[in-house]
Amino acid sequence: MQNIYTLLDSGKTEDREEAYKHILVKQCNELGKIIPEMFEKISDYTELLLPDNLLEEGSIIRKMVEDIEEKDWKEEVEMIGWMYQYYISEKKDEIFAALKKNVKITKENIPAATQLFTPKWIVKYMVENSLGRLWLEGHPNEELQKEWKYYLEEAQQELEVEEELKKIKEEHSKLKPEDIKVLDPCMGSGHILVYAFDVLYEIYKTAGYSEREIPRMILKNNLYGLDIDDRAAQLASFALIMKARHYNRRLFREIEREHLELNLCSIQESNGITKEAIDYFVGKNEELRSDVEYLVEVFTDAKEYGSILEVEKVNFEALKQRLKEIEEDHNFTFGDYRKMLLDKLPMIIKQAEIMSRKYEVCVTNPPYMSSAGMNGKIFSYVKKNYNEGRNDLYTVFILKCMDYCLNGKYVSMITQQGWMSLTRSEKLREYIYGNVFYTNLVELGSHIFEGLSGEVVKSTAFVYRKDKNDNYLGIYNKLGNYTDSEQKRCAFLSGKNQYVYSMKNIKKIEGYPLSYWLSSELLNLFSNSTVSSNFICRAGMQTGNNEVFIRYWYEVEKGKLESITKSCDSKWYSYNKGGSQRKWYGNKELVVNWENNGKDIKKYKKERYEAGEIEKKNSECWNTEFYFVEGITWSSISSGTPMFRYESKESIFDIKGPTCFAKNTVSHDKLLCIMGYLNSSVARCLLQVLSPTLDCNPGTVSKLPYIDYKEENLLQLINKCIKISKKDWDSFETSWNFKVHPLLLIENGELRAESDEKNKKLSTTKYIADAFDVWRSFTDKQFEQLKYNEEELNRIFINIYGLQDELTPEVEDKNITIRKADRERDIKSFISYAVGCMFGRYSIDAEGLIYAGGEFKGKRNLDEKKVRRIEKDDDGNIISDSWVDATFLPDADNVIPITEDEYFEDDIVSRFIDFVRTVYSEETLEENLDFIADSIGRKPSETARQTIRRYFIKDFYKDHLKIYQRRPIYWMLDSGKNDGFKALIYMHRYNEQTVARVRTDYLHTLQRKYEAEIQRQQLIVDSKEYTVKDRTAASRKIGRISKQIEECREYDEVVAHLANDKISIDLDDGVKVNYAKFQGAKVINSKGKEVKMDLLAKI
Secondary structure, eight states: OHHHHHHHHTOOHHHHHHHHHHHHHHHHHHHHHHOTTTOOOOSOGGGGTOOSOTTSTTOHHHHHHHHSOHHHHHHOTTHHHHHHHHHTHHHHHHHHHHHTTTOOBOTTTHHHHHOOOOOHHHHHHHHIIIIIHHHHHHSOOHHHHHHOTTOOOOOOOOHHHHHHHHHHHHHHTTOOGGGOOEEETTOTTSHHHHHHHHHHHHHHHHTTOOTTTHHHHHHHHTEEEEESOHHHHHHHHHHHHHHHHHHOTTHHHHHHHHTOOOEEEEOOOOTTOOHHHHHHHHTTOGGGHHHHHHHHHHTTTHHHHGGGSOOOOOOHHHHHHHHHHHHHOOOGGGHHHHHHHHHHHHHHHHHHHHHHSOEEEEEEOOOOOBGGGBOHHHHHHHHHHOGGGTTBHHHHHHHHHHHHEEEEEEEEEEEESGGGTOGGGHHHHHHHHTTOEEEEEEEEESSOSTTOOSSSOOEEEEEEESSOOTTOEEEEEEOTTSSSHHHHHHHHHHTTTEEEEEHHHHTTSTTOOOOTTOOHHHHHHTTSOBGGGTEEEEOOBOOSOHHHHEEEGGGSOGGGGSSOSTTSOOSEEEEEOOOSSOOBSOOOOEEEEOTTTTHHHHHHHHHHHHTTSSOGGGGSOTTGGGTTOOEEEEOSBOSSSOOEEEEOTTEEEBTTSOEEEEOTTSOHHHHHHHHHHHTSHHHHHHHHHHOOSSBOOHHHHHTSBOOOOOOHHHHHHHHHHHHHHHHHHTTSTTSTTOOSOGGGOEETTEEOOGGGGTTOOSOSOSOHHHHHHHHHHHHHHHHHHHHHHHHHHHHHHHHHTTOTTTOOOOOOGGGOOSOOOOHHHHHHHHHHHHHHHHHTSSBTTBOSOOOSSSOGGGTEETTTTEEEEEEEOTTSOEEEEEEEEOSSOOOSSSOEEOOSSOOSTTOHHHHHHHHHHHHTOSTTHHHHHHHHHHHTTOOTTOOHHHHHHHIIIIIHHHHHHHHTTTOOSEEEEEOOTTOOOEEEEEGGGOOTTHHHHIIIIIIHHHHHHHHHHHHHHHHHHHOTTSOHHHHHHHHHHHHHHHHHHHHHHHHHHHHHHHHHHTOOOOGGGHHHHHHHTTSSEEEEOTTSOEEEEOSBOOO
16 A cells, blocks of 8 residues: 555656556455456456556546546446447447348347447336336325326226226235346346336335345345346446445445345356266256256357246256355366356356246346347247247347236336337237236337437337236327437426327227327228228339349440330339339339349249248249239338339339239229328328338238229329329439430420420520529429329318318428429539430430440441431330431540540530530520539639539539439549549440540540640749749649649559450449449559559549
């Protein structure tokens, strides 16, 4: 100790830090006597690998002391849980990134993958309404109840129910505090158990127990915890003991004196306990054999399963007595076996005791892990033992907690809310409702857990009694509409959005969705016929490898999807995979390889099944009889209400793009009518009953109440909605029915239809600003018309379903899913269209997609300045095929340079200016360039041309990647951060000579031009005829160009390498595969080192 004082008195920072380290070790060793499972004895601080500068400004210790208030250290021991959650957050991110690559979660990673810290107010709600309710039912106490501010009083019950509850209360009045056993089977860092300690302390106090004795009694008699994470269990032990010490400062001495052991376990495995060790353990007492063998068997690989393991009671006392004998046996003949058994068996016996008993109260926040993330062992186990809950670990725990709980006692949990309504959880709900009833429930919605953002995880907390009573009126709180945890908490305390409901009403709806907020009018609708009476809803194909079998339509050769229909002998077919929030029409972006009736996909699935990678049911292409059948489709996963779209006979559908099909006797018109209904406020309200989560599957839509109704006005409104939405979708170039940019379709101040453009090549307006004004006016009218139509449809369906007192027809602007004009976005799309014309993808002289792979000369004749114009009717049949004069010619060699100055006559800015001149006119060119530059963010000091050039250099490719979902069709060759060399090529026109042409005709030419420009700028620097400002600018430009020259020299290495390789591409492979062929080439740089270099800009 004298040495410590010497170090502290020296005044030196390093001595003070040395003293701190010694004190830390001393304190840890003292705590190790109290909590040996957390603090192992250490002899020297060097074992802790403590960093230097522990006490300096910005160090972890200083931050903990200065940034965390003193009262939090004293009282808020659950802070440890927050710290641990963030400690493992990086590991968690890695696990979920791997999960996206189909890497299953191993037992070592389960803790990090599933750890979520429960907000304090929800912990209080769960504990007060389970443990607290259990006590108050038998021992009413108004003062105690007032202290528990999250406690919900029981609703007024019917007389028959009151009589049953009276019997329960009489039974509970016999309970003494030490009789109540509380289990958290997923205790994590102990947050729930810590608050349960507070509640139990108050219970003991009101029962007249000595305040000094209470903490020890709680630790000994009441609290039990399990987890698979060793570190979390250590933290839980620490938190619980520190909480107990808060009430009794002498607790440490009592624990040490009485050898008090917590009823907490980090579940351990029996792996490594051999037959020989078991023989040694059994000795002469064969009665022990079956019990010890059972425990070894059940806890093999126990960390895979954790507290969901089914454990039976054995003769624990006999096993512990035998362990005591072994510990006292100093015959070391069997030393290895003895050490193994003494290391492993005590904890295995302890955890078996905890897992084999029943509890008065079970409270937990279980892990969330879908079956898709489970490894084979876990999935097989839960399928065998908890089949109704096998979809997720949290649903498994709903069943397991029921099993842990004594009859007539309480379970409280916070889980995801999918089990309340999802079709796949029907059997789970049926089982639950047959064995328990809910005393209260809080539907929390999203944004509850700080570690989770967005709408993906929606949660609910609940308390149920393990007993059956369909007439019991539970209290339900609907808080999902509040945006954050604090708002939800305040709404809960105020009693807002509170409902009283019985299980009897819940069971009136097919599938038993937990729809407690329904009025009698809405509830009665579910006695009508359902959608399934006239329609068939199905999930579609699961390719098994979307990277291989699915493409965006613009990636592949046009000739292989010329007519994306079943009748065409193509490779690629339209594929409906859900997509973004959009009603009526759209999201037609993907194609699937269904060549020869899906030969490649079927072969791939068969091989995976034979290799044991997938189940039999997943080895088939589902519901093929509905491929290429018209229907109504939607996205199965969405962040808001599902939106429904018409799908014609040209598509195959995906599991994520479920579709509703008409039965044989149902007409096309009725199919459209049901789309109107599904997009109405009525269906939206009813879907909230059947599927309040993000997942809306075919079973959910099938169960919607349906009244068969058809009238002419209804059909007209629906057809108008489809037409408006189709017009909007096809106005943008990512639609395969895109014809021409809308800013080129202006005639006499109005937007004309593409089909009226037959004999007119260009817009009649000379000003792009005027064209945009017309476009904006048109889109505003379309938007308002669609909104009016949707509101009229709502009125019709509200009247049909008799919900005038429940719903209103109004539609918010945010729910209208077509686009209004946006000046920046639409001018950028105009620029993109111009680039398409430069490459020959589009033409201002012919509608639609002109060239996307195949023979270029079959679509363009550059020598004669002609373009092939093919016109088709609505069914895709060719009605005319002719060659017409080309007003604007595409680039001849498929290379368009992007440079900081006009080093090439055909650089991209020059070509774009030619395009604007051609489309509008020479006389208005400057006004049009000004409007374009102002639209895309002109800087005060820039000319219009400078702004446009800067946009092409810095932002065009970023926008292109965004529009084309990171599957660019124009590829940017990019030398690096100094913008030494940039050029665009069109993927569909690429050939094996393209890179060589870039090198000889552009890269080397530009290098020579750079050198000439340096000489020109040097003349300015050396001449006294120029101002100081001009000479300074010239000097800076020389420096800039010198860096660009050096960058080009380095870049030339990779260009030369790939030019020599003469790489070929196959459009069927898609952008990702083909693009990667030009990246990461190994070359020798100017320093003689081998490096990896990219030809193209990173995507």
